[in-house]
Structures are given as C-alpha cells and as structure tokens.
Amino acid sequence: MNRPTIAVHLPAGEFARVAPELEAAGFRPAPVETPIELEALLLERRDVAIAIIDGESDFDASLEFYEVLHASERAIPALLIVSGRQLDRFEGAPARASVDDELITRPYSAESLRWRVEAMCIRSQTVDDGSGAVLQSAPITAWGPRAQVLVVFNPKGGVGKTTVATNLAATLQLNHAQRVLLVDADTVTGHVSSSLGLEQVRTLADAWRDEAAGAPAETLTEVAGTHASGMRVLVLTDSPLNTQVLDPERVAAAIMQSRTGYDFIIVDLHPSYSELNLSIFGTADRIIAPVTPDIPALRAAVQLKEVATELGVDDRLAMIVNRANSGVSVADMERTVGLPALATVRSGGLLFVRASNEGKTVVELYPREKVTADFGELALRLAPGIEAQQNQRARSLRLFRREAALG
Numbered sequence: 001m002n003r004p005t006i007a008v009h010l011p012a013g014e015f016a017r018v019a020p021e022l023e024a025a026g027f028r029p030a031p032v033e034t035p036i037e038l039e040a041l042l043l044e045r046r047d048v049a050i051a052i053i054d055g056e057s058d059f060d061a062s063l064e065f066y067e068v069l070h071a072s073e074r075a076i077p078a079l080l081i082v083s084g085r086q087l088d089r090f091e092g093a094p095a096r097a098s099v100d101d102e103l104i105t106r107p108y109s110a111e112s113l114r115w116r117v118e119a120m121c122i123r124s125q126t127v128d129d130g131s132g133a134v135l136q137s138a139p140i141t142a143w144g145p146r147a148q149v150l151v152v153f154n155p156k157g158g159v160g161k162t163t164v165a166t167n168l169a170a171t172l173q174l175n176h177a178q179r180v181l182l183v184d185a186d187t188v189t190g191h192v193s194s195s196l197g198l199e200q201v202r203t204l205a206d207a208w209r210d211e212a213a214g215a216p217a218e219t220l221t222e223v224a225g226t227h228a229s230g231m232r233v234l235v236l237t238d239s240p241l242n243t244q245v246l247d248p249e250r251v252a253a254a255i256m257q258s259r260t261g262y263d264f265i266i267v268d269l270h271p272s273y274s275e276l277n278l279s280i281f282g283t284a285d286r287i288i289a290p291v292t293p294d295i296p297a298l299r300a301a302v303q304l305k306e307v308a309t310e311l312g313v314d315d316r317l318a319m320i321v322n323r324a325n326s327g328v329s330v331a332d333m334e335r336t337v338g339l340p341a342l343a344t345v346r347s348g349g350l351l352f353v354r355a356s357n358e359g360k361t362v363v364e365l366y367p368r369e370k371v372t373a374d375f376g377e378l379a380l381r382l383a384p385g386i387e388a389q390q391n392q393r394a395r396s397l398r399l400f401r402r403e404a405a406l407g
Contacts, residue, residue, distance in 0.1 A: 003027045004049035006117060007041055009065060010081065011054065018052070021110040027117065035064040042068070048076060050120055052113070055080040056106070075179055075261055077101050077120055081108070147181070147262035149255060150382065151284040153269040153277065154291065155307075156300035160322040162192055163352055164290045164345065165268040168382075170361040171375045173231040176386045178263035180231040181224060183255070185280060186270040188240045196227050197359015204254075205237040208245045220258040229364055232262075248279035255283045264383075271300075273307065281313055286382060290320045290345075291337065293327030301337045320378065323347040343378040346371050 003026035008015055019029040030045070032038040042048055051069050055062040062080070069076045078101045104116055152165040165182065172178040184192035193201045207215075207223045224234040236251070237243055255265060267284075269277050281287065287308065291301045301319065308314040319337055321330050324344035334340055348362055348371040355365045363372050379386070 004047045005030050005045050007032050007038055007048050007051040009053050017110045018113055021114045025114050035068050038065055038068050050077050050079055050117055052079045055082045079104060079116060081106060147259040147265045148285045149265045149283045150286050150288055151267045151269060151280060152288045154289050154300055155271050155304055156297050157271045159290045159292045159297050161290055162195060162268050164320060164322060165266050166192060166195060167361045167363050167375045168378060169231050169266045170229050170363040171379045172264050173229050174363060175376060176379060178386060181258060181262045181265045182231055182233045183265060183267040184235045185267050187237050187243045188270045192268055193233060193235050195356045196233060198225055198227065198233060201225055201235050203235045203237050205242045205245050220254050221261065246276065248276040251276060252279040252283050281311060284316055286318055287313060287316045288318050288320055290322040291333065292323050293333060298333060298336050305338055318342040320345060343381050345374040
C-alpha cells in the first residue's frame with residue numbers, strides 16, 4: 001500500500017532527523033517553509049494526509065499554517081510541535097480545533113514522531129460506534145478521517161425524516177464541531193435545501209449530466225453547497241424526472257468515497273424501497289428510523305424491521321420516537337415494533353415551521369428549547385465518543401484558536 005505525503009514545517013536540523021525516519025516507514029515527507037508553499041503543495045498533491053508544523057518558533061506563522069490546513073472544506077490533521085513551557089503558557093485559552101489534530105512536545109525523538117504519525121493515520125481509518133474504535137475492513141484507499149454514514153429512513157412519509165436529519169446534522173456541526181455532509185437523497189419529495197434556505201442549488205444530477213457532456217468529474221464535496229451552520233449540503237436532484245443519470249451503485253460508491261474528510265454523512269431518503277435506497281442502505285453504519293406514535297407509522301416500522309432482517313442490515317437499525325409527547329406511549333411502541341427506542345424527540349410544533357421559514361434549523365434558532373436538547377441527546381447516543389473527543393481537543397490544542405496577539 002502506498003503511504004501518503006506528510007507536509008513538514010520544521011527547523012532544518014529537525015527536518016534532517018525526521019525525514020529519513022518517515023521515509024523508512026514508507027511516507028513521503030515534503031518540506032514547506034511558508035503557508036504559501038503549503039497551499040501550493042496541497043493544490044499539487046491530493047495525498048497529503050498530515051502536516052507536521054512547528055508551533056513554537058513563529059506563533060503567527062503557525063496560525064497561518066493551521067488556517068491553510070483547515071480552510072473551506074479542507075480538513076487535514078496537524079501534528080503541532082511545541083515545548084512543555086508553551087503548553088503551560090496557553091493553558092485555559094479557548095480553542096476549537098479539529099478532533100484529529102495532535103500535539104507533541106520537545107524534546108522528541110524522530111522515532112516517536114514517526115509512531116505518532118502512524119497512529120494518526122491508523123486512527124483516521126476507524127469508526128467509533130460507541131463501543132470503541134473499529135478498523136474498517138474495506139481496503140484503505142486514502143488516509144484521512146472516515147465519516148460515519150447515518151441513513152434516515154421510514155417507508156411511511158410524514159414521520160419527520162427531514163426534520164430529524166437536518167437538526168441532527170446541525171447539532172453535530174454546531175455543538176460538537178463535527179464535519180457534516182447532509183445528503184438529500186429523497187429524489188421525489190426532497191426539501192432539505194428549501195427548509196435550509198439554500199437557493200439555486202446545483203445538484204449531483206446536474207454535475208453528472210455535465211460530466212457526460214465532457215465536463216471534469218466532481219466529488220460530492222465539490223458539488224455540495226454550504227449552509228450558514230457550516231455543514232455541507234448535497235442534493236441528488238431537484239426533480240423526480242431528472243433521476244436517470246443517478247445510477248444507484250454509483251451514488252452509493254460516491255458516498256463511500258466521500259467518507260474521507262467528514263466525521264458524519266447524514267442521508268435523508270425517500271419513503272420507498274427503491275433500488276437507490278437499497279444501494280444506500282449498504283453504505284450505512286446506522287439506519288435511523290423516525291417513528292411517530294400512531295398506528296400507520298408503527299405498521300411501517302414493523303415492516304421496515306422485517307425488510308431490514310431480509311437484507312441483513314437489521315443490526316444497523318435504530319428507532320427514534322418522534323413527537324414522543326403525544327399518542328401511543330414509548331413503551332408500547334417498543335413492544336409493537338420489537339426495537340428499543342434509541343432516543344425520543346418531542347413535538348416542536350410551530351418552532352420547526354418558524355425555523356424553516358428563516359432557512360435555519362430549530363437547533364440554531366432555538367438553542368434553549370427542550371426539543372433542541374432532545375437532538376443533543378440523540379447525537380450523543382449515536383456517537384457517545386464525540387463529547388469526550390471535544391473535551392480532549394479543547395484541553396490539548398488551546399493555542400491554535402488564540403488571538404495572534406498572544407504570540
């Protein structure tokens with residue numbers, strides 16, 4: 001397996017010690033002296049997995065390097081080299097750095113640094129489902145973060161799929177600093193973009209038709225738009241009449257390929273067992289089924305559980321009780337469907353309507369409402385490790401969200 005390129009900004013003497021160690025391990029160290037050189041390297045090479053940055057010699061420059069690594073949708077982990085004295089200096093400073101960034105203190109050995117790079121690369125190929133990090137069984141095609149794919153689906157419409165998908169995505173993006181790609185894969189009645197206030201959206205169908213006409217191929221990230229919350233939003237099509245170009249297997253493969261660079265990919269599906277939906281099921285780490293406390297929704301959930309068993313994905317299925325404060329009790333719903341409720345979301349009433357009218361989620365517009373807390377609890381139950389990761393990040397990387405004046 002080819003090892004990736006590692007960008008290295010270190011004093012000449014340290015680079016001379018570190019580079020041979022990285023090369024011996026199969027990595028390709030690429031020296032960069034300025035943020036402009038780093039930007040040029042990232043544009044030239046698409047296999048840069050990590051950047052080793054001197055965070056001590058020139059604090060202002062280190063901030064510029066860090067911004068290059070995390071600009072726009074780019075999210076390349078940084079291994080910052082600092083002194084123990086400098087860590088103490090910045091203790092207590094606010095930070096909001098990438099969960100994949102790390103620090104190493106001077107003095108260090110070239111071998112220890114190489115093993116830290118190894119560990120960062122291995123960690124980038126894991127998914128934590130709450131029971132611990134699990135190395136992906138699929139062949140590693142790139143070094144980088146690998147998103148959990150959460151598919152939101154119920155064969156009955158009107159149960160709040162889009163509400164759950166958009167507000168869960170906003171919770172992860174805003175409250176836990178996760179990188180989120182939200183995919184509207186409802187090719188019939190999808191309204192993710194309109195509910196988020198996104199206008200003149202370019203769809204995946206548009207991009208693939210352009211490609212068929214001779215335009216360059218684009219990744220899902222390149223096609224996706226950006227919501228004010230920071231999450232990326234991809235719409236498969238703006239019309240059910242324009243789906244011919246959306247080959248189901250190609251869509252599923254594109255989602256899998258997009259796992260590098262995000263923490264979560266959340267997919268909102270149309271309520272049907274279409275070929276496209278079945279293909280996307282195969283990409284899912286979890287299939288989240290919002291179920292409302294009424295008989296038609298319960299019947300659909302029972303059917304979904306049976307279908308999931310036939311497809312061999314029943315172990316990925318999770319029931320979310322939506323509008324839980326009305327109708328059938330949660331306990332009765334669990335007995336009827338034969339699944340425990342992973343979480344409950346109470347009815348938000350007009351809050352969702354008002355938020356949608358402003359192109360926002362309830363999580364953004366009403367952060368103190370009880371229904372917003374419900375989405376927070378849902379996020380933690382789907383990925384209980386994110387809170388600990390966020391706390392660790394704030395403790396260990398405070399200096400890289402400091403004002404440059406502190407340098």
